Each structure stands twice: as C-alpha cells, then as structure tokens.
Amino acid sequence: MGSRACSFGRLLTLMAAAALPFVLAGCGVGSARTMQPINTALTLAGGETSIDTNCTGCNATHAGGGAVNRITSMQADGGPADVTWTLSGGDTKAGAGSMNSAGEYTPPGFLTADRVEVTLTAQLKSDPSITATTHLSITPGFLEPLAPENAAVAPGGTITLSGRLAQAGGNTAIRFAVAAGTRESAAGTLGPVECTHARDTFTTCTVTYTAPTTVDAAGSVTYVEARAGAAKTETAILLSAAGVTSNPARHREALSWPVALGGSGGNNGDLDAHGSTVADCCGGTLGALLADSNGHQYLLSNNHVLARSDHAAAGDAVVQPGLIDNNCTPYGDGPGTTPIASLSAWLPLKSAQTNADAAIALIGTRTVDQSGAILELGSKQADGTLSAAAPGVSSTDGKGETGKLTMKVAKSGRTTGLTCGAVTAVDVDVNVDYFADCAETQPYLTKLFTHQMALSGDRFSDAGDSGALVVDAANAEPVGLFFAGGVDASGVVQAMATPAPEVLYELSAQAGTGTSYSFVGGADHAVSCLSYGDSTVAAAQREPLSTVEMARAAQALFAARLLVNPSQGILGVALGKSSDRVGEAAIVVYVDETMTPNVPVQVGGMRTMVIPTTEQAVAAGSAPVANMAAMTGLTSAALNRAVQAKQQAARQWMQENSAIFGVGVGQSLDNPREAAVVIYVDRSRLLKDLPQTMDGVRTRYVVMDRLHVTRSYMTAGPARKCMAKPGDETMPLDPRIKIPLF
Structure with missing residues (x-):
C-alpha cells in the first residue's frame, strides 16, 4: 500500500467469523456537489450523495492521507458557518455513522442491509432555528483487497479468488470481471460467483479464474476486478510463460515445523485490547535467519514486527503465523498459532544512534529450518510451484551484498508472496511515521533513516510484508531488509529497505551484545522472479496536461527548435510530458541513438526529455514520445x-x-x-x-502518502476490528511464553 505508507509492516486483522466488527473508513476521491438547504441562510456543499462503508467517492483528504466525505457549511454571505451536526437514519445495528466538527462524515463500519439512508442536519449555533439538511445513501464496501491480491498462474491454470463486504445480512453480491492491464488485453475466464450471506457474518463471495492455455512468451498481467456498488478492488494475475504457479495465501498459513521463513509472524502480544475485547491485532513477515559468532541462530525481522515499535520486552514469544492470520487469538488463548522464537534484541527506534528498523529473536529447538530456507526462493517444482530455498551467501560469506541502481531484486513476504522489483534510488534519507498501537490512533514517533535503499514495482509489496528479506534476483544474496512502503499517485509500489550490510553492522554495534552476525544460507542461485512490471512511465504519460501547462510548453518549443542540429546528433524536438514530474510538460529532444550529444536539462524554462532514435523515425513521425525501455546503469x-x-x-x-x-x-x-x-x-x-x-x-x-509502518492509506480496504470470544477474560495475554530454546 500501502502500501500499503502505511507501511507495510503490521497489517490489521479481520473479524472472528461469528463476531461483528466495526470498520474504520478508507477511501477514494470523488466530485463535489451542492446540496439544497432547508433555509437559504445556511448552505451545505461539497459532499457526496452516495458512498460506501469504505467511503468510496469521498471528496477530501484528512491529515493522515486517507480520504473523507467532507461537507462544508456556509452562511448566506459565503462565509463559514459554525454549526452543530445531528445524524439520523442509518443501519439498525451499526448506526448512522459519525460527523466531526470539521464536517467530515464517517459512514457506519458495516451494514445489515443492501443500502441505508442517512440524514445529516446542520444547525446554526448562533441561531438554532436555522438548519440545513442533506441525505446520504450508504452501500457496503470491501473489507480488504481480494484474497489473494496478486498471484502467478500457469497457462490453463486456475485460482480461486475471494472477497468480503462489510455487510452482515442483505443480499448484495460482488460482481467479478476480467479486465485489461496497462499494456495487455484482458485474458482468461471466470466461473460462477458463489456468495455466502448471513446475519452474523460478513458477506463472502468467491470466483474461480482460469488462465488462457497459451501465454505470450514474455508473460503478461491481467486483472480480475471486483465491484459492489461504487466500491472496487482487484487482483493482479501474472500469466506465467514459465509455467510458475504462486499463491501468496501460503505465506499466511500456519507452517509445519521446522518452518521456512518469508511467511506470517510477529509478537504474541501485538494487539490492541480493551478489557476482554481485542480491538485490533498486527503481524508482519519473518524475514531471514542470522547466526552470531557463537553459532546461535536468530530470526530477523523489523522492530515494529517483533518488538512492537519499542513496546515489547525481552523474552516475548514470537509466533507463527502472526495474530493477524489467527483471528487475533494469541498463543495460550486458543489454537492456530505457536511460539517459535524468543525476542532477544532490537534496535530502539527512539534512539538517534540507530539507523535500521530491525529486531532478532532466538529460535527454539527444531522450530525453524536451520538452513535459513525462505518460501518460494527456490526453483520450480513439477507441479509449477516454487520450492523453499535458503538465500545465497557464498559470494559474501553471509555479510550481504550492496544494492545498486536498476538491480533486479526479489522478496518473499507475508502478503504478496514472492515478487520482483528494482532498486530505484540509493542513499535515501527518509522520515517514517511509527505508532504505538495497531489501529494507528497513538502516534509514537517520526524517525529519520539515512542511506536507505528504495525499491519499486507494480505489486512489489503491501501491508504485512514488513520484515521481508530483499535479495539480488541474480544470485539470491541478501541486499536489504524491507521495512516501509506505500503506493504512489501513479499506482506503483514504492518500498524502503535498509541495506543488508548496514543491518548486520547496526545489530552488532547497537543491540548490546557486541557480537557479529551473518546471514544463514547456501550457495548463490538465481531466483525465479515474478515481476508484475512497473507502470511508472506509462502512468505519467497518461496524465493529462492543463491548458496553462500546454501553453507554457508551446512557448518553450520555439526556443527548443534552435537546438536541432543533426550533425551534432540532435535530430528534432516536440512537445511531450515529463515522467520525472507527473502532470508537467516537457520538450522532447530526439537524439541520434549512436551519439551522445549534450542536451540541456531545460529549455525555455521547461524540462527536456531526451529520447534516442533514428533520423528516419523522426522524419516518419514514428519516434517514441517517452523513454519506455528498461533502465540501464549510470556512469x-x-x-x-x-x-x-x-x-x-x-x-x-x-x-x-x-x-x-x-x-x-x-x-x-x-x-x-x-x-x-x-x-x-x-x-x-x-x-x-x-x-x-x-x-x-x-x-x-x-x-x-507519507511512509508509515502499518497499513498503506492507498491500499483498498479499511482498518478492521474483531472481538474476543464470549466469556473470555484472559486478554491481553502475556507474550513472554516459555519455549524450548538452544
């Protein structure tokens, strides 16, 4: 998400099957409208007439980056009106939602019907006899992205997709459809949709997708869209020409001992509890295995995954899967999750001396695969799935590799499974927001990290992948520890990772033990990369330019024509769109692809876009309008x-x-x-x-949106809550459970 950024690290859970949760709204952006007041002395404007429980169609953004349905109250002279809001109608069980003093409306978290009507009334404080009223129609939205939200399918293969609506009761069904990707056409077919409706559980609908029997040699991406009213979410399907089948759902499951890494896990106490009620819980990814100079082995993940953002205690149990994937039920309070390690040390986020979000936990006897195997990091098996394999350590003796620009990298994480992207920035200084609770209602701190590494790619990561090990796709050598991310305005995942050598150095220098650490692994080997592409440039080129921007570019084009000199390698100029600054025009400068002419960074106050091509292509008007080719190295x-x-x-x-x-x-x-x-x-x-x-x-x-380490605000789906079992008075459970250790 989104980033989630959210970050991606600690993902909020879904409810118990028989317990009805409350849902916090997340949303998109919609168009404004003017509502009719009862009294012309008071006017309401700017809201939407129809939204869903995810707030799809909302028209404003709150401080955290999420969209809200904001309604402005104005007096007859156009000035702001100080009003008191009252709400009526809504759902018989979930209520009418809420309204704050800023006019931001939050819909009810769930519905027990297909549609409800809410009446919002503003009363002028200076004269209570003056009121204005508007009506909202609320429909159920999605609880989360489709499960899975990305998957690789072999030619002719199938995968079952599932979606949940914030509706307990009612008959709304999810509508599924196969849709085209950025460059590809829609491919594959869908079976019949099956939905489960009940009064005490959310509506769940499933559909089976079947891939075409022939796939382009390079592979392609198609999408399965899901809609319910105005709400929309989707799954990206990678049609694998290599015949690879990959479903990230495996990474969320309880694994048999000794467990492979790259899957769900976290601190056994990572939940928000109010008395006997568990409101929220979190989880992330168990990233890699480390060994110290004494031969002891440790799980490696993020501080915010294992140590609850500085709020844990040494000895806390680390469980697999994380609470997020066990209905918020800790070990000792019910089945489904088991302790596999004991929290040993972490790099304090509040310390100005630390420069990584990392923690380690001493593994239990026979609980974790001691080879360091990570889910899907190995070769393709007979059934098309990918085997677990240890990262490569033979080139660096377990000390990690330095990531370089354009390097192709892979990660195996709890939410999106095995995915590939590229290193897109180095030496990054970045501020990341942390919270003291899963629901992100208690800000903890904003930490500046320096010399970090940025990664990007479509579907590369999402909330819950925090703690995943990032490896060089060419040899599986560790290059970084993923800890934060989100989705940019073009829909591309932007992720942050601390370089692997820096993580080891920080643990040795700051964790208090003074020992040295190395990654546990085996011989270097290639990773069967699953890449969903990178639509950064394509999205930038689709963005329309304003009339003012086009006029500026046209004026700059006159000055740019003076650059044309074929003998010096500059073949022509044209108007275009910048990919470095989305929404801004650029002067396209066509240069001879066999030469390296010196082209100014800007002409006439406009950016230049330099495109290598041929004189024949320029003359024929067939030269490209943007640099769509893969990035190569810099000098x-x-x-x-x-x-x-x-x-x-x-x-x-x-x-x-x-x-x-x-x-x-x-x-x-x-x-x-x-x-x-x-x-x-x-x-x-x-x-x-x-x-x-x-x-x-x-x-x-x-x-x-700003980077943070739980849910990405750009990720479709709201925060969710679940309830403890009736009569259960034992939560929250003490996470410091004794487990067998070396």
Whole structure:
C-alpha cells in the first residue's frame, strides 16, 4: 500500500467469523456537489450523495492521507458557518455513522442491509432555528483487497479468488470481471460467483479464474476486478510463460515445523485490547535467519514486527503465523498459532544512534529450518510451484551484498508472496511515521533513516510484508531488509529497505551484545522472479496536461527548435510530458541513438526529455514520445555528481519543507543517461513550485502518502476490528511464553 505508507509492516486483522466488527473508513476521491438547504441562510456543499462503508467517492483528504466525505457549511454571505451536526437514519445495528466538527462524515463500519439512508442536519449555533439538511445513501464496501491480491498462474491454470463486504445480512453480491492491464488485453475466464450471506457474518463471495492455455512468451498481467456498488478492488494475475504457479495465501498459513521463513509472524502480544475485547491485532513477515559468532541462530525481522515499535520486552514469544492470520487469538488463548522464537534484541527506534528498523529473536529447538530456507526462493517444482530455498551467501560469506541502481531484486513476504522489483534510488534519507498501537490512533514517533535503499514495482509489496528479506534476483544474496512502503499517485509500489550490510553492522554495534552476525544460507542461485512490471512511465504519460501547462510548453518549443542540429546528433524536438514530474510538460529532444550529444536539462524554462532514435523515425513521425525501455546503469561520474547535490541540499530541504519526507539519488526517467535527485513528496501537501534541478542535477518527484509502518492509506480496504470470544477474560495475554530454546 500501502502500501500499503502505511507501511507495510503490521497489517490489521479481520473479524472472528461469528463476531461483528466495526470498520474504520478508507477511501477514494470523488466530485463535489451542492446540496439544497432547508433555509437559504445556511448552505451545505461539497459532499457526496452516495458512498460506501469504505467511503468510496469521498471528496477530501484528512491529515493522515486517507480520504473523507467532507461537507462544508456556509452562511448566506459565503462565509463559514459554525454549526452543530445531528445524524439520523442509518443501519439498525451499526448506526448512522459519525460527523466531526470539521464536517467530515464517517459512514457506519458495516451494514445489515443492501443500502441505508442517512440524514445529516446542520444547525446554526448562533441561531438554532436555522438548519440545513442533506441525505446520504450508504452501500457496503470491501473489507480488504481480494484474497489473494496478486498471484502467478500457469497457462490453463486456475485460482480461486475471494472477497468480503462489510455487510452482515442483505443480499448484495460482488460482481467479478476480467479486465485489461496497462499494456495487455484482458485474458482468461471466470466461473460462477458463489456468495455466502448471513446475519452474523460478513458477506463472502468467491470466483474461480482460469488462465488462457497459451501465454505470450514474455508473460503478461491481467486483472480480475471486483465491484459492489461504487466500491472496487482487484487482483493482479501474472500469466506465467514459465509455467510458475504462486499463491501468496501460503505465506499466511500456519507452517509445519521446522518452518521456512518469508511467511506470517510477529509478537504474541501485538494487539490492541480493551478489557476482554481485542480491538485490533498486527503481524508482519519473518524475514531471514542470522547466526552470531557463537553459532546461535536468530530470526530477523523489523522492530515494529517483533518488538512492537519499542513496546515489547525481552523474552516475548514470537509466533507463527502472526495474530493477524489467527483471528487475533494469541498463543495460550486458543489454537492456530505457536511460539517459535524468543525476542532477544532490537534496535530502539527512539534512539538517534540507530539507523535500521530491525529486531532478532532466538529460535527454539527444531522450530525453524536451520538452513535459513525462505518460501518460494527456490526453483520450480513439477507441479509449477516454487520450492523453499535458503538465500545465497557464498559470494559474501553471509555479510550481504550492496544494492545498486536498476538491480533486479526479489522478496518473499507475508502478503504478496514472492515478487520482483528494482532498486530505484540509493542513499535515501527518509522520515517514517511509527505508532504505538495497531489501529494507528497513538502516534509514537517520526524517525529519520539515512542511506536507505528504495525499491519499486507494480505489486512489489503491501501491508504485512514488513520484515521481508530483499535479495539480488541474480544470485539470491541478501541486499536489504524491507521495512516501509506505500503506493504512489501513479499506482506503483514504492518500498524502503535498509541495506543488508548496514543491518548486520547496526545489530552488532547497537543491540548490546557486541557480537557479529551473518546471514544463514547456501550457495548463490538465481531466483525465479515474478515481476508484475512497473507502470511508472506509462502512468505519467497518461496524465493529462492543463491548458496553462500546454501553453507554457508551446512557448518553450520555439526556443527548443534552435537546438536541432543533426550533425551534432540532435535530430528534432516536440512537445511531450515529463515522467520525472507527473502532470508537467516537457520538450522532447530526439537524439541520434549512436551519439551522445549534450542536451540541456531545460529549455525555455521547461524540462527536456531526451529520447534516442533514428533520423528516419523522426522524419516518419514514428519516434517514441517517452523513454519506455528498461533502465540501464549510470556512469560513476553521473551518480557521484547527483550524490553530492543531494547531500548538500537534502537535509535542508526536508527541514524547511514538511511536505518533503524523503530524498535520494536515482535515475532520470526523462533522460536515463543522467542521474536525478529523487524527492518523495506528501501528496496531501503537494508543493506548487517544485524545482526542476538541484545544483544542475535533474530532479524526479515521487508523489505519495507519507511512509508509515502499518497499513498503506492507498491500499483498498479499511482498518478492521474483531472481538474476543464470549466469556473470555484472559486478554491481553502475556507474550513472554516459555519455549524450548538452544
């Protein structure tokens, strides 16, 4: 999500099958409208007439990045009106929702009918006789993304998809359809939809997808969309030409001992409890196996996964699967999850001396595969599934590899399983938000991490993948520990990982033991990479330009024509769209693909986009309008220049402008031969004037919600709550359960 960013790390759970939860709204953005007041002295405007329990169609964004349905109250002169809100109608069990003093409406968390009507009445405080009323129609929304939210399917293979609605009672059914991806056409067929409706459980619908019997040699991605009213979610289906079958659901299951890593796990006390009621619980990924200089072996994951963001105690039980995948039921209070390790040490987030989100737990006797095997990191088996395998350590003696720009990487995580992406920025300084509870109602701190590594790719990761080990796809050598992420405005996952050598150094220097650590693994080997692509450039090129921006570009084109000189390698110029700054125009400069002419970063105040091509293609009008090819490496000189520019200004930028929460060094999408200072900008506080260069180096902007380490606000689906079993008075359980250790 989204990022989740949310982060991705600690995912909130779904309810018990027989217990009805409350649901917090998440949402999209809709169009504004004007509502008719009862009294012309008071006017209501800006809300939506129809939304769902996820707040789909909401028209504003709150401070956390999520969208809300905001209604503005105005007096006759157009000024703001100070009003008191009252709500009526709604669901017979869940109520009418709530309204705060800012006019932000939150729908009820669930419905017991297909549709309910809510009446919102504003009463002017200075004159209570003056009121204005509007009506909202509420329909059930999705509780979470489809399960699974991504999967690989072999030609002719099948997979069953499941969706849940926030509806207990009623007859609404989920409508499924096969849809096209960014570049591919829709492929495959769906079987009949089967839904379960009951008064005391949420509505669940399933459908079976069947892949086509022939698949493009390079593989492709198609989507299964699910709709219920205005609410929408989808699953990405990777049609694997190699015949690989991968369902991330396996990563959420209880595994037989000794367990392979890359699956669900967490602290046994990682829940929010109110008396005997469990409101929320969390979980993440058990990432890798470490060994210390004395031969002891430890689970490696994030602090916020194993140590509850500094709120755990040494000796706490680490369980598999995590509570998130066991209906919020801790070990000792019911079946389904078991302790496999004991929390040993963590890097305190509150310490200014630590630079990684990491924790380790001493493994129990025969509880964890001592080879360090990770789910799906191995080769394809006879049935098309991928075997578990240890990461490669033979090239680095277990000390980890340094990730480089454009390196193809893989990770095996609790939520999205095995996925591949690429390193898109290095030397990243980034602020990440942490909370003291699963529901993210208690902010803990915002921590600055330096020299981090950014990864991106469609469906690369999501909430619950935190703690996953990131490896070089070419040899399975560890390159990083994933800890935060989200989804940018183009729909592409942006993830953060601490370089693997830095994690080992930090644990040795800061965890208090003074011992050295290394990754447990085997011989280097290639990973059967599952990549869903990267739609960053394609999404940027689909973004429309404003009339003002087009006029600016047209004016700059006159100056750009003076650059054309075929003998010097510049073949022509045209109007285009920047991929480094979405929504901004660019001057396309076509250059001879056999030459490397010097093209200015900007012309007439506009960015330049440099595209290698041929003179014949320019003359025929068939030259591309954007750099769609895969990124290649940069020269050391280009990279070093960008690093220097970033180091000189990045920290100052972040301190002076709170909208900027991260700065690193990557590759320009407008001119891949040049490096760029990559700047991560809060989408809720987007700056109007973003510079095109930093000390002469190109800038590239990633616009998204701020990074945090639980649920990504961009992830479809709300936070969820579940109840303890009736009569259970034992929660929360003490997580410090004794387990057999070496």
